Amino acid sequence: MDLGTRSVLAVAAVTVIVSQTLLIVWLLFRRAARRRTRIALEERLRFETLLSELSAGLIHVSASDIDAALERGLRQVVEFLGADRGYLDAYVGGMPGVRFSCARPGMEEAPQVLDAGQFPWTAERLGRGEAVRFSRTDELPEEAAIDRASYERVGTRSKVSLPLNAGGPILGVLSLGAVRRQREWPDEVIDRLRLLSEAFASALERRRTELSLAEHLRFEKLRSSLSAALSHVSAPDFDREVQRGLRQVVDFLGVDRGSLIEFTRDGRTARSWAIEEWMDVGEFPWMTARLQRGDVVSVSQLAELPDEAAVDRQSYLTHRVKPQVAVPLLVGGIVVGGLVFSTVGAERARSAELIQWLQLLGEVFANALARKQGELEAQRLRQELTHIGRVSALGELAASLAHELNQPLTAILSNAQAAQRFLAADVVDLEQMREILSDIVADDKRAGDVIRRLRVLFKKGDTEYASLALNEVVGEVARLVRNDAVLRNVTTSLELASGLPRVRGDRVQLQQVVLNLVLNGFEAMREPDAGERTLVIRTAREDAAAVRVEVQDSGVGVDEKDVDRMFQPLYTTKAEGLGMGLTIARTIVDAHGGRLGAANNAHGGATFHFTLPVSTEDKS
Amino acid sequence: MTAAPPMVFVVDDDPSVRKSLTRLIRSAGHAFEAFASAREFLARERHPGPCCLVLDVRMPGLSGLDLQEALAGAGRRMSIVFVTGHGDVPMSVKAMKGGAVDFLTKPVDDKDLLAAIERCVARDMHDRGAEARITEIQERVQMLTPRETEVFALVVTGMLNKQIAFELRISEKTVKVHRARVMEKMRAGSVAELVRLADRVGVIVPKS
Numbered sequence: 001m002d003l004g005t006r007s008v009l010a011v012a013a014v015t016v017i018v019s020q021t022l023l024i025v026w027l028l029f030r031r032a033a034r035r036r037t038r039i040a041l042e043e044r045l046r047f048e049t050l051l052s053e054l055s056a057g058l059i060h061v062s063a064s065d066i067d068a069a070l071e072r073g074l075r076q077v078v079e080f081l082g083a084d085r086g087y088l089d090a091y092v093g094g095m096p097g098v099r100f101s102c103a104r105p106g107m108e109e110a111p112q113v114l115d116a117g118q119f120p121w122t123a124e125r126l127g128r129g130e131a132v133r134f135s136r137t138d139e140l141p142e143e144a145a146i147d148r149a150s151y152e153r154v155g156t157r158s159k160v161s162l163p164l165n166a167g168g169p170i171l172g173v174l175s176l177g178a179v180r181r182q183r184e185w186p187d188e189v190i191d192r193l194r195l196l197s198e199a200f201a202s203a204l205e206r207r208r209t210e211l212s213l214a215e216h217l218r219f220e221k222l223r224s225s226l227s228a229a230l231s232h233v234s235a236p237d238f239d240r241e242v243q244r245g246l247r248q249v250v251d252f253l254g255v256d257r258g259s260l261i262e263f264t265r266d267g268r269t270a271r272s273w274a275i276e277e278w279m280d281v282g283e284f285p286w287m288t289a290r291l292q293r294g295d296v297v298s299v300s301q302l303a304e305l306p307d308e309a310a311v312d313r314q315s316y317l318t319h320r321v322k323p324q325v326a327v328p329l330l331v332g333g334i335v336v337g338g339l340v341f342s343t344v345g346a347e348r349a350r351s352a353e354l355i356q357w358l359q360l361l362g363e364v365f366a367n368a369l370a371r372k373q374g375e376l377e378a379q380r381l382r383q384e385l386t387h388i389g390r391v392s393a394l395g396e397l398a399a400s401l402a403h404e405l406n407q408p409l410t411a412i413l414s415n416a417q418a419a420q421r422f423l424a425a426d427v428v429d430l431e432q433m434r435e436i437l438s439d440i441v442a443d444d445k446r447a448g449d450v451i452r453r454l455r456v457l458f459k460k461g462d463t464e465y466a467s468l469a470l471n472e473v474v475g476e477v478a479r480l481v482r483n484d485a486v487l488r489n490v491t492t493s494l495e496l497a498s499g500l501p502r503v504r505g506d507r508v509q510l511q512q513v514v515l516n517l518v519l520n521g522f523e524a525m526r527e528p529d530a531g532e533r534t535l536v537i538r539t540a541r542e543d544a545a546a547v548r549v550e551v552q553d554s555g556v557g558v559d560e561k562d563v564d565r566m567f568q569p570l571y572t573t574k575a576e577g578l579g580m581g582l583t584i585a586r587t588i589v590d591a592h593g594g595r596l597g598a599a600n601n602a603h604g605g606a607t608f609h610f611t612l613p614v615s616t617e618d619k620s
Numbered sequence: 621m622t623a624a625p626p627m628v629f630v631v632d633d634d635p636s637v638r639k640s641l642t643r644l645i646r647s648a649g650h651a652f653e654a655f656a657s658a659r660e661f662l663a664r665e666r667h668p669g670p671c672c673l674v675l676d677v678r679m680p681g682l683s684g685l686d687l688q689e690a691l692a693g694a695g696r697r698m699s700i701v702f703v704t705g706h707g708d709v710p711m712s713v714k715a716m717k718g719g720a721v722d723f724l725t726k727p728v729d730d731k732d733l734l735a736a737i738e739r740c741v742a743r744d745m746h747d748r749g750a751e752a753r754i755t756e757i758q759e760r761v762q763m764l765t766p767r768e769t770e771v772f773a774l775v776v777t778g779m780l781n782k783q784i785a786f787e788l789r790i791s792e793k794t795v796k797v798h799r800a801r802v803m804e805k806m807r808a809g810s811v812a813e814l815v816r817l818a819d820r821v822g823v824i825v826p827k828s
Contacts, residue, residue, distance in 0.1 A: 039801070046745075242623070376677070402705065403678065403705040406705040406726050407634050407636070407637055407705065407729065408636065408730065409726075409727050410637050410703075410705070410727040411634070411637045411639070411640040411725040412635040412640075413640075413727040413728070413729070414637070414640035414641055414643065414644045414727070414728065414730065414733075415639075415640040415643060417644060417647075417729070417730035418640065418644040418646070418647045418730070419641035420730075421644070421647035421648070421730070422647055436643065439636060439639065439640065442636070443636050443640075446636075446737060483678075485680075486633075486680045487678060489680075491680075
C-alpha cells in the first residue's frame with residue numbers, strides 16, 4: 001500500500017465519516033427543526049383553539065352565566081400565557097367597576113377594584129386607549145412613580161394591560177402580571193392578547209347591555225312601585241311609606257344611607273326621614289344651600305368639595321361618609337325638599353344616568369311631599385273653618401246662652417240671700433235651710449253644665465272619633481238652644497227614636513251640624529207673620545246601615561232651585577250670616593260618611609236632614 | 621173698701637228662679653203667690669187688696685211685656701217690678717212707659733228687690749186711693765142730668781152764666797138753677813174746686 005493509496009483511503013474514510021456525521025447532524029437538525037415546527041404548530045393550534053373556545057364560550061353564554069364565562073376565560077388566558085395573575089376590569093361609565101381576577105394557586109389575590117388613585121399613570125394611559133407594558137418596574141417612566149410604588153407593593157414585577165373597547169368608549173381592561181419573576185411581553189404575546197381581548201370586549205359589552213337593561217327594568221319597577229305606594233298615601237301612613245320607599249331606593253342603589261328632607265316655605269328644614277343614621281342638614285350647609293337653589297349636588301371625592309364647603313367637609317369626615325349625591329325635589333318650580341344618598345365605604349363614581357334616575361325618583365317623593373303638605377293644609381283649614389263656624393253659630397246664641405247661665409246664678413243668689421235672712425230670725429227652720437242648700441247645689445251644677453257644654457263647643461281641637469249615641473248628641477243641642485227658642489217664640493220638640501244603633505263620629509262636630517240646622521230653622525221662621533213657629537228635631541233609623549237626623553221647621557221654606565246652591569260656600573239669605581254654616585255642616589257630614597240634604601214640607605217650612613253610617617261595632 | 625194685706629205675685633217660667641224669688645219675698649214677710657206663665661196669672665181673679673207683681677220679662681208664650689199690655693188692655697192697673705236677664709234699653713223704656721215701678725236685672729240683689737217691692741206696694745196703695753177717689757167723683761158725675769152735665773162742662777171752661785145761657789139757648793135764670801144743682805151734686809164749694817174735680821175725671825168739653 002503506497003502512501004498515496006493510504007492517503008486516498010484515509011481521505012475517503014474521513015470523508016465518509018464526516019459526511020455520515022454531517023448526515024447524522026443534518027438529520028438531527030432536521031428532526032429538531034421539525035420538532036420545533038411541530039411544537040410551534042401545536043402551540044399555534046392550542047392558541048387558535050383557545051381563541052375559538054373563548055370566543056364561542058363568550059358569545060353563546062347566557063346572560064346569567066356571563067360572569068362565570070368571563071372568569072373561566074380569564075383563567076384560560078392566564079394559564080395559556082403562563083402569567084401569575086390576571087385581571088379583567090369591567091368599566092362603568094368610563095371608570096373601573098367590577099373586577100374579575102385569577103391567580104395561580106398559591107398566589108396572593110389581587111385587590112378587588114382597580115384603584116385609580118394608586119395607579120394614576122396606568123389609569124390615565126388606559127383611559128386614552130393605550131396599552132401598558134413593562135418587564136421590570138424600573139422601565140416605568142419618571143411620571144409613573146406612584147404606580148411603580150403601588151406595583152412594587154402588590155408584588156407585580158412585570159405587567160401588561162390592554163384596554164378593551166369595541167370601537168367605543170373603554171369597556172374594560174385585560175391585565176396579566178408576573179409575580180414570581182420578571183418576564184418579557186414580546187409583541188407576539190401582545191398580538192395574541194389583542195386577539196383575545198376582542199372576545200372579552202364583546203362579552204363585556206354584552207354584559208354591560210344586559211346589566212343596564214336589567215337595571216333599567218329594576219329601576220322602572222322600583223319607580224312604579226314607589227309611585228303606587230306614595231301616590232295614595234294618606235297623612236297618617238306617610239312616615240311609614242316614605243321610610244319603606246327610601247329603603248327600596250337605598251337597596252336599589254347599593255348605598256348605605258338615604259334621606260328625604262322636607263323644606264318649609266322659608267327654606268328651613270321641616271322634617272327628614274332617613275335610612276340608617278341621618279346627619280342633620282345643618283352639618284351640610286353648602287349642600288343644603290345648593291339643594292335649595294335647585295342644584296344637583298354630586299360629590300364623588302372629598303377633593304371635589306370647594307373651599308366654601310369646609311363645614312360640609314368636616315361633617316363628611318366626622319360621619320366617615322364619603323360620596324354623597326343629593327337631588328332637589330321640585331314641585332311647580334319650588335324646592336320642597338331633597339333626596340340625599342351616601343356611602344360609608346369607598347368613594348364611587350356617579351354616572352349621569354344615576355343622577356337622572358334620582359331625579360325621576362325625586363319626582364315621586366316630591367309629589368308625595370306636596371300632597372301631604374296639601375292634605376295637612378286642607379285639614380288645618382277645615383278644622384279652622386269648622387271652629388270659626390262653631391264660634392259664629394254660638395255667637396248667634398250668645399244672648400240666650402247668657403240667659404241660660406244667668407238663670408241658675410239668679411236662683412243661687414236669691415236662695416243664699418233668703419237663707420241669710422232666715423238665719424237672722426229668732427227661730428231657724430233647719431229643714432228649710434237644708435232645702436235651700438240643696439237647691440243652691442242643684443243650680444250650681446246647672447250653671448256648670450252650661451259652661452261645660454259651651455267650653456266643649458268653643459274648644460279648638462283635633463277631630464276625635466268615638467262611638468256616640470245620636471240621641472244624646474241631639475239632646476245636648478236641644479238644651480243649648482232652648483232659651484233661644486223661647487226668645488224667638490219658637491216651640492221646639494224632640495222626637496227621638498229609641499233603640500238607635502250608635503254612630504262613630506266627633507261629638508262636637510256633630511253637635512255643630514245639628515246646631516247649624518236648628519239655627520237655620522229659627523232663622524227661616526223669623527218673618528213676623530210666620531204664624532205658629534214650630535221646630536221638631538227628630539232621630540230615626542234610615543236603614544240597616546244608617547241613622548237619620550231631621551230638623552223640621554215651619555218657616556218660609558227653601559227655594560227649590562237653591563237647594564243645591566245653599567250648601568255652597570258664602571251662600572246666605574241672612575244679612576249677618578257668614579254663609580258658611582251649611583257648607584261646614586255638609587263638610588262635616590261628608591267626613592263622617594253621611595249625606596246632608598233639604599226638602600220643603602208638604603204643609604210649609606222645610607226639613608233638613610242628614611244620615612250617618614251606623615258604627616261598625618254596632619251594626620245589627 | 622176692704623183692707624186686705626199686701627200680696628206679692630211672682631210670674632217666672634224658670635222653676636228654680638221662681639222658687640228662690642218667692643223664698644226671698646217670704647223672708648221679708650210678704651204674702652205671695654207664684655205663677656209659671658202669664659196666662660196662669662191672667663186666669664187668676666183680681667186681687668182686691670194692695671199688691672205687687674214681680675214679673676220675668678222673657679217667658680215662652682206671653683212675655684212679661686205682653687202681660688203688662690194685656691193687663692192694661694183689660695183695665696187692670698197693676699204695679700209691676702220687672703226682672704230680666706238681659707235688660708236692653710228699648711225694652712226697659714217700654715216697660716217704664718207702661719207704668720212699671722222698676723226694671724231689675726238678674727241676678728237680683730235682695731235689698732234691691734225688696735225695696736222695689738216696697739215701692740211697688742206703696743205705689744199700688746196710692747194708686748188704689750186715687751182710683752177710689754176718681755171712682756167717687758165719677759159716681760157724682762153719673763148723678764147729673766144731661767142738661768146739668770152740659771152746664772158742668774161749660775162752667776169749668778170759665779164761661780159766664782150769660783154766655784152759657786146763650787150757648788145752650790136757655791134763660792140765664794135756668795142756668796143759675798142748673799149750676800147750683802151741679803155744685804151741690806158734685807159737692808164743690810167753689811168753681812175752682814169744680815174745675816179740679818173735672819180735671820180728675822176728665823169731663824169732655826162738648827163741641828160748640
